[in-house]
Amino acid sequence: xxxxxxxxxxxxMIDGEGFRQEGAFNLRQxxxxxxxxxxxxxxxxxxxxxxxxxxxxxxxxxxESVHIPVVVSASGMTDxxxxxxxxxxxxxxTIVAGCGIHNSGCNExxxxxIHTFHIGKNAVVxxxxxxxxxxxxxGAKVLNPVTDIHIGEGSTFIMDTVQIKGxxxxxxxxxxxxxxxxxxxxxxxxxxxxxxxxxSNMTVTMDxxxxxxxxxxxxVGKGTSRQTFHPIAVGKAACHAHIQCxxxxxxxxxxxxxxxxxxxNVDAQIIHEAAIGRINNEQLLKLxxxxxxxxxxxxxIIENFLN
Amino acid sequence: xxxxxxxxxxxxMIDGEGFRQEGAFNLRQxxxxxxxxxxxxxxxxxxxxxxxxxxxxxxxxxxESVHIPVVVSASGMTDxxxxxxxxxxxxxxTIVAGCGIHNSGCNExxxxxIHTFHIGKNAVVxxxxxxxxxxxxxGAKVLNPVTDIHIGEGSTFIMDTVQIKGxxxxxxxxxxxxxxxxxxxxxxxxxxxxxxxxxSNMTVTMDxxxxxxxxxxxxVGKGTSRQTFHPIAVGKAACHAHIQCxxxxxxxxxxxxxxxxxxxNVDAQIIHEAAIGRINNEQLLKLxxxxxxxxxxxxxIIENFLN
Numbered sequence: 001x002x003x004x005x006x007x008x009x010x011x012x013m014i015d016g017e018g019f020r021q022e023g024a025f026n027l028r029q030x031x032x033x034x035x036x037x038x039x040x041x042x043x044x045x046x047x048x049x050x051x052x053x054x055x056x057x058x059x060x061x062x063x064e065s066v067h068i069p070v071v072v073s074a075s076g077m078t079d080x081x082x083x084x085x086x087x088x089x090x091x092x093x094t095i096v097a098g099c100g101i102h103n104s105g106c107n108e109x110x111x112x113x114i115h116t117f118h119i120g121k122n123a124v125v126x127x128x129x130x131x132x133x134x135x136x137x138x139g140a141k142v143l144n145p146v147t148d149i150h151i152g153e154g155s156t157f158i159m160d161t162v163q164i165k166g167x168x169x170x171x172x173x174x175x176x177x178x179x180x181x182x183x184x185x186x187x188x189x190x191x192x193x194x195x196x197x198x199x200s201n202m203t204v205t206m207d208x209x210x211x212x213x214x215x216x217x218x219x220v221g222k223g224t225s226r227q228t229f230h231p232i233a234v235g236k237a238a239c240h241a242h243i244q245c246x247x248x249x250x251x252x253x254x255x256x257x258x259x260x261x262x263x264x265n266v267d268a269q270i271i272h273e274a275a276i277g278r279i280n281n282e283q284l285l286k287l288x289x290x291x292x293x294x295x296x297x298x299x300x301i302i303e304n305f306l307n
Numbered sequence: 308x309x310x311x312x313x314x315x316x317x318x319x320m321i322d323g324e325g326f327r328q329e330g331a332f333n334l335r336q337x338x339x340x341x342x343x344x345x346x347x348x349x350x351x352x353x354x355x356x357x358x359x360x361x362x363x364x365x366x367x368x369x370x371e372s373v374h375i376p377v378v379v380s381a382s383g384m385t386d387x388x389x390x391x392x393x394x395x396x397x398x399x400x401t402i403v404a405g406c407g408i409h410n411s412g413c414n415e416x417x418x419x420x421i422h423t424f425h426i427g428k429n430a431v432v433x434x435x436x437x438x439x440x441x442x443x444x445x446g447a448k449v450l451n452p453v454t455d456i457h458i459g460e461g462s463t464f465i466m467d468t469v470q471i472k473g474x475x476x477x478x479x480x481x482x483x484x485x486x487x488x489x490x491x492x493x494x495x496x497x498x499x500x501x502x503x504x505x506x507s508n509m510t511v512t513m514d515x516x517x518x519x520x521x522x523x524x525x526x527v528g529k530g531t532s533r534q535t536f537h538p539i540a541v542g543k544a545a546c547h548a549h550i551q552c553x554x555x556x557x558x559x560x561x562x563x564x565x566x567x568x569x570x571x572n573v574d575a576q577i578i579h580e581a582a583i584g585r586i587n588n589e590q591l592l593k594l595x596x597x598x599x600x601x602x603x604x605x606x607x608i609i610e611n612f613l614n
Contacts, residue, residue, distance in 0.1 A: 269585070270581075
């Protein structure tokens with residue numbers, strides 16, 4: 001189908017690989033699944049009992065990408081969707097699941113994506129999620145994702161979340177349970193500006209022996225925005241976890257970081273590091289001596305910090 | 308006055324400098340102030356409205372120690388005491404304030420010391436607090452200290468707390484507010500064994516520009532004991548804070564660390580590090596090749612870790 005200009009622009013912001021109507025995909029627009037496709041190994045089925053889709057990824061899936069972007073461009077809309085991912089043993093898949101809101105009206109536009117991952121054994125799942133807001137209206141752009149992930153024995157889950165611009169309010173809930181020998185890598189990038197608020201709660205429970213988890217969160221707070229991070233790592237077995245949260249604050253922003261490490265097994269090794277501070281002054285000066293003005297220099301440092 | 312053998316032994320455990328009935332001192336035993344003395348610069352007065360003492364430390368106090376130990380040796384006793392410290396501008400003082408419980412009965416013996424520090428400008432206060440429990444009885448030994456500290460402009464507060472042995476349950480509440488150019492150094496050492504439980508909540512609020520806070524917590528959990536740390540550093544001004552919590556877990560112990568860093572000013576720089584893990588295996592093996600058995604090697608590593 002032919003997409004409108006606004007949807008095309010929003011898709012460019014939230015789908016880093018580039019959204020195309022081929023292979024396994026599903027585009028949800030203003031609460032409706034407007035187009036979808038299956039591939040040989042990935043089947044997408046509409047849920048019958050509520051809004052959302054079931055995505056079946058079979059064991060022979062190797063290096064395939066599944067694109068399931070969501071665009072909300074109707075002011076005043078609240079879109080709640082339940083997506084379930086069933087990943088068979090041994091599959092290797094990338095899921096690209098951004099959400100963008102274009103709000104040109106004065107009412108709140110909101111999307112709550114409730115994603116549940118059921119991951120078998122020895123699978124590799126990359127999950128990319130970009131959140132973005134735009135629009136000349138005064139209505140708020142709100143995204144409240146819930147992500148529940150069960151990682152089966154020997155599987156790897158790589159989660160990249162990015163929210164750089166335009167989302168007025170977000171409360172993110174992520175719950176991860178890990179079976180033996182499974183691996184988790186989470187990278188969270190967040191920038192808030194103006195009066196935006198962002199909360200990220202994440203609980204990782206390492207249930208099985210030989211599990212390892214790495215969570216890296218980088219954030220920048222500008223304007224009068226507020227951010228709260230609350231990652232929790234619970235070690236119930238022989239496991240390793242490393243959590244790192246680094247934040248830059250600018251203007252009158254406020255950043256709170258409340259990591260929790262909870263070792264319930266003598267062989268649980270859990271490390272946490274967090275730092276909040278302003279932009280490095282020496283770096284700023286150095287870039288300014290190269291001919292940049294202060295704003296340009298700040299932009300370069302922030303971009304580097306987030307990448 | 309002549310002290311009984313139990314009190315003398317407990318005092319040796321909780322007063323590192325050695326308790327003597329000279330200078331400024333106050334010994335509280337089973338809820339009663341049994342002996343006390345003043346010095347030229349430090350006056351101790353009994354409170355008239357409730358249990359406890361007011362300690363007045365004048366501006367000319369230089370390098371003096373004030374000893375105010377508490378001993379509880381009566382099973383079934385709950386002793387609640389309010390001590391207020393008034394430290395004048397420019398004073399330099401060390402306060403030694405341990406508490407030891409000898410419980411030979413089957414009922415709980417408990418001491419709650421509520422200490423409040425009112426510290427003027429440019430003063431230096433060292434506060435040492437050792438907690439200890441012993442006794443052949445089955446009754447629990449419980450210590451729930453509350454410490455409120457207001458650090459005046461340009462002043463330094465150094466707090467050393469040690470709880471190594473014998474305290475069955477402790478809930479520690481510490482609240483610290485800091486005026487401009489003040490400094491805080493906190494060292495917390497904790498070892499729990501058997502079924503002991505220890506909770507430490509600490510909130511440091513850096514209200515003034517130029518403040519700096521360093522909190523170092525080291526703990527060892529043995530047996531089926533449980534520990535929870537919840538340090539909070541709030542930066543409301545141009546300030547530096549560094550929080551470090553390291554824990555060793557052994558046996559079936561559980562250790563939870565929930566540090567919170569909260570930057571509300573663009574010039575607040577706050578860093579947190581936490582690590583929980585088992586005893587370093589290589590160190591253990593090395594010490595065993597030197598002829599120690601496993602238990603001895605563990606004891607050496609733990610002692611080094613806590614010192």
